[in-house]
Amino acid sequence: MEPVIEVSNLCKTYNKVTAVDGISFNVEKGEIFGMVGPNGAGKTTTIECIEGLRQPDDGSVKLLGMHPWGARTTIAARVGIQLQESALPPRLRVTEAMDLFGSFYKRRADAGELLKTLGLEEKRNSAFGKLSGGQKQRLYIALALINRPEVVFFDELTTGLDPQARRSMWDLVKQIREQGCTVFLTTHYMEEAERLCDRVLIIDHGKIVALDTPEALIRSLEVENRLVFTIPDGRAIPRLDNLPQVRRVEWLGGRLVVYGCGERFASSVVNALEDAGVQFLDLRTEQPNLEDVFLSLTGQEMRE
Amino acid sequence: MRSFQKLTSITFLLYLREPVAAFFTLAFPPLLVLLFGAMYGNKPVAMFGGYGTMDVSMPAYTALILGTVGFMGVPITISGYRESGVLRRFRASALRPLTYIMSDVTANLVMTLLGMLGLVLVGWLLYRVRFEGQVISLIPAVVFCGLSMFSIGYLIASIAPSARSAQVIGMVIFYPMMFLSGAGIPLEVMPASVQRISNFLPLTYVVTLLRGLWFGGTWDEYLLEVAVLAGVLVVCTALAARFFRWE
Numbered sequence: 001m002e003p004v005i006e007v008s009n010l011c012k013t014y015n016k017v018t019a020v021d022g023i024s025f026n027v028e029k030g031e032i033f034g035m036v037g038p039n040g041a042g043k044t045t046t047i048e049c050i051e052g053l054r055q056p057d058d059g060s061v062k063l064l065g066m067h068p069w070g071a072r073t074t075i076a077a078r079v080g081i082q083l084q085e086s087a088l089p090p091r092l093r094v095t096e097a098m099d100l101f102g103s104f105y106k107r108r109a110d111a112g113e114l115l116k117t118l119g120l121e122e123k124r125n126s127a128f129g130k131l132s133g134g135q136k137q138r139l140y141i142a143l144a145l146i147n148r149p150e151v152v153f154f155d156e157l158t159t160g161l162d163p164q165a166r167r168s169m170w171d172l173v174k175q176i177r178e179q180g181c182t183v184f185l186t187t188h189y190m191e192e193a194e195r196l197c198d199r200v201l202i203i204d205h206g207k208i209v210a211l212d213t214p215e216a217l218i219r220s221l222e223v224e225n226r227l228v229f230t231i232p233d234g235r236a237i238p239r240l241d242n243l244p245q246v247r248r249v250e251w252l253g254g255r256l257v258v259y260g261c262g263e264r265f266a267s268s269v270v271n272a273l274e275d276a277g278v279q280f281l282d283l284r285t286e287q288p289n290l291e292d293v294f295l296s297l298t299g300q301e302m303r304e
Numbered sequence: 305m306r307s308f309q310k311l312t313s314i315t316f317l318l319y320l321r322e323p324v325a326a327f328f329t330l331a332f333p334p335l336l337v338l339l340f341g342a343m344y345g346n347k348p349v350a351m352f353g354g355y356g357t358m359d360v361s362m363p364a365y366t367a368l369i370l371g372t373v374g375f376m377g378v379p380i381t382i383s384g385y386r387e388s389g390v391l392r393r394f395r396a397s398a399l400r401p402l403t404y405i406m407s408d409v410t411a412n413l414v415m416t417l418l419g420m421l422g423l424v425l426v427g428w429l430l431y432r433v434r435f436e437g438q439v440i441s442l443i444p445a446v447v448f449c450g451l452s453m454f455s456i457g458y459l460i461a462s463i464a465p466s467a468r469s470a471q472v473i474g475m476v477i478f479y480p481m482m483f484l485s486g487a488g489i490p491l492e493v494m495p496a497s498v499q500r501i502s503n504f505l506p507l508t509y510v511v512t513l514l515r516g517l518w519f520g521g522t523w524d525e526y527l528l529e530v531a532v533l534a535g536v537l538v539v540c541t542a543l544a545a546r547f548f549r550w551e
Contacts, residue, residue, distance in 0.1 A: 054398060076398035086393035089385070091321040096314055103310035104398045140393075147398070 004029050004067055004182045005050055006149055009059035012045050019045040022059065022208035030172060032183040032195030036290075038191065042206040043186040047085045047155050050184070051081050052113060064150065077105060084156045084186075090129030094120060094139060097128065105147035114142045117172060119165075133160040134282055145176065152176065154185040158162055158192060170196050173178070193297035194290040196277035204298045217293045224259040225267050228288040231256055231278060243268050255282075308410075308514040308544045312341075325381075328372045329419040334426040338487075343350050346431040351492045355519070358431040360490055362424055363514035366446060369419040370453045373412050375478035376414040376471075378457030382408070386551060396448035397549045405458075408546050413450050420446065434522040445517050449510040455540035456506065462547040486511040506536050508521035 003026035012020040027033045035043050048054040049061050052068030052075060061068060068075050088097055094163040100110035115121050123131060132214065135259040137160045144152055157173070158166040173196060177183055186195050192214075193200045194214045202209040202217075210217055225249055231237055237256070243251050245262040246269065258269050266285055273280055294300075316345030320326050333366065366391070385391050394404060427433040464470035482488040484498055485507035491499055502508040513529040523530065 005543050051396065053392075073398060073400055076396075079397040081394055083389070083396055086389035086396070088393060089318050090391055091318050092314065096317075100314050101397055103307045142392075143397075 001029060003027060003062075004031075004064060005033075005184065006044055006062040007046070007050065007059070008061075010046065010056050010061060011047055011058035012042075012054065013047060013057055013248055018206050020049070022260055023203070023206070023208050024059075025201060025208065027182060027184060029182055030177060030180060031175050031198050032185070033186070033275045034200045035186045035203060036188070036193050036200060036294065037186075037203035037209075038298065039201065040070060044155055045206075046203070047153055047184065047186055049080070051075075051153055051257045077107070077147065078150045079142035080147060080152040082144040082152075082154045082157070083272055084159075086140065088128040090127060090141075092128045093125055094128070094131075095124045097139065097271075099296055100140065101143045101146050107147050109146055111146065112144075114145055118142050119168075134162065134169055137161060138165070139231040141172075145177055149181060150177075151182045151184065154183070157185050159188065166192070190290040200290065202294060202297055209297045210293070213231055214290055218290065221293050224261050225265055227254055227258040227260070227283070228252075228286065229280040229283040230254065231280055237278055239271055240269060240272055243272060244299075245269075256280075269300065307399060308407055310409045311399070311407035311517065312414075315407055315413060319397065319415055320412060325377055325415075328376070329369055330422055332372070333369055333408065333417065333423040334390050335392065336365055336368075337361065337423065337426045338463040340458065341427075341431055346433065355434065356431065357490070358427055359434045360515060361514055362427050362433050362435070363518040364487050364490065364511050365423050366416075366420045366514055367417050367449070367485070367507055367510040368482065369479055369485070370421070370446070370450050370510060371481055371485075371487055373416050373444050374455075375460070375474045375481070376457075377415075378408075378412060378454050379460035379464065379470040379474045380467065382458065382461035383464050384467040386549065387467045389551070391550045409454055412454055413447055416450055417443070417446065435518060437517045438520075441523065442514070442517045445513055445523070448530075449513065449533060452506065452537040452540075453510065455544060458544040458548070459540040464543045469549030481505050481507040484508075486515075509533050 005027035007026070008024045010020050010023050010024070010042040011018070011022050021041060022243075023042075023046065035046065037043050045054065049056045050063055050068060050299065052063065052072040055069045063075055064078055066075055092100075094115065095111070098115065102108050102111055107186055118141060120135060120138055120142065123135055128139070130279070137158075141157075145152070160171050161169060170192065173183055173185075185197070199212060200214050200217060201211045212220065238247050240258055243260070245265040246258055248259050250257045250259070260269070270283075340361065341358050342354050344357040346358035347507070348354045348356055382391075424433070424435075434468075456477070459478070460470055460473050464473055484494075484502050485491075485505045487503065487507050487510070491502055491508075491511075494502075502547070509529040509532045513526045516526050516529075
């Protein structure tokens with residue numbers, strides 16, 4: 001089956017600053033595909049080239065088998081777009097906005113149902129200008145879904161939403177995908193990418209740094225697992241660093257931190273301690289997450 | 305077609321919810337009638353060819369509404385929408401750009417005609433203003449003049465770097481025209497030098513055409529005016545289309 005999105009060697013430069021530098025990837029039907037990267041990495045430029053809102057300098061982009069820059073209005077009927085920065089007339093009311101945008105499409109979702117799902121039912125008669133940031137964001141998402149799109153683009157899906165709203169948004173996105181829609185999103189939240197996306201593309205300085213499932217990215221990195229525990233005073237501890245799975249051992253504020261990897265890492269350490277008859281308290285394991293992957297690949301922390 | 309109707313009616317609704325715009329289009333012209341009517345009345349004046357001040361003010365104030373909407377309303381709204389991201393939001397939908405512009409023009413024309421209706425109603429109730437033309441000839445002229453003046457507004461919106469500068473450009477263009485084109489004050493009371501300047505102002509040709517048709521003239525008597533306004537329409541539309549930016 002033909003991919004829903006095909007990007008090959010996409011390049012875009014603004015006034016000699018290269019925003020996107022020759023990236024290629026495909027997105028398959030029914031995928032939740034996430035793009036993460038620091039500010040200025042090229043996320044929005046990439047998503048807007050795919051949406052047909054920007055013209056690539058070089059390379060090619062295909063969306064639903066068409067070139068989006070040339071066929072914007074044909075494609076627009078089949079896709080939904082939530083932009084990172086946009087607005088509506090301040091005095092336009094929520095239901096009017098739904099009504100208006102609904103009138104642009106032949107295929108339409110139930111506006112009332114959408115508002116209900118997005119928790120905007122009580123705000124249906126409010127003017128856009130009176131909505132909070134999170135409510136505006138949810139209205140944009142409702143507008144992006146008004147035509148029951150085949151592909152939906154979310155640029156910074158949950159920015160401005162509180163943690164609870166963020167989680168319900170994730171549920172909604174999964175629900176959308178279950179109806180056969182392909183989802184392309186960019187996000188600042190590594191947790192969001194890890195929990196929500198089937199595949200994650202990490203972009204930095206306009207180039208693809210990594211592209212895989214979140215699990216595979218975490219595995220591929222061989223980021224060390226950490227085992228942290230406390231040992232009561234005066235107890236001698238056995239040597240742990242000669243275990244094959246253990247990389248190193250550190251004392252950190254009265255706690256012992258053991259770094260290592262491999263499937264039997266945790267159990268081998270625990271067995272060694274028990275064999276030596278050492279008591280240990282407060283044992284916990286810390287697993288690497290996408291945040292660690294990001295840090296190690298781009299050398300920077302992901303911040304909001 | 306459905307999106308055109310919907311967008312036009314919503315644009316119109318938003319217009320009415322915008323107190324400043326609604327005031328200048330709907331309330332300001334009747335207020336002028338009250339003010340200048342109280343000052344000058346509507347007695348026949350030789351200078352105006354035997355018509356009263358209020359008689360000649362009807363087509364003139366209609367031109368004033370066209371100027372307000374075209375030079376102030378259009379550029380401020382469009383460039384404001386661009387600056388805040390409203391145009392971006394529309395562009396990302398399936399709405400066709402042409403539909404958007406047509407809706408905007410239609411809503412502005414409807415607003416103008418409503419303003420004109422209010423104006424004439426007040427003029428007739430208070431001063432029994434005379435109308436000697438043909439509605440069927442006058443209304444198309446108002447629409448034609450509207451398209452011509454609005455095209456100037458779309459050009460301002462297209463080239464102005466920000467909403468603020470669009471407002472300034474609109475004001476710089478509008479205020480002199482308000483006084484020097486015969487729209488606000490009849491040109492007959494002006495010195496000859498002002499009348500020469502007025503030849504360079506597009507709104508002057510609107511005033512002349514509308515006033516001519518108002519008092520029973522026909523289109524073929526005003527070919528110069530029609531040519532100038534058509535020229536403005538074509539040139540400004542072409543330039544606006546060339547320089548228009550969604551963001």
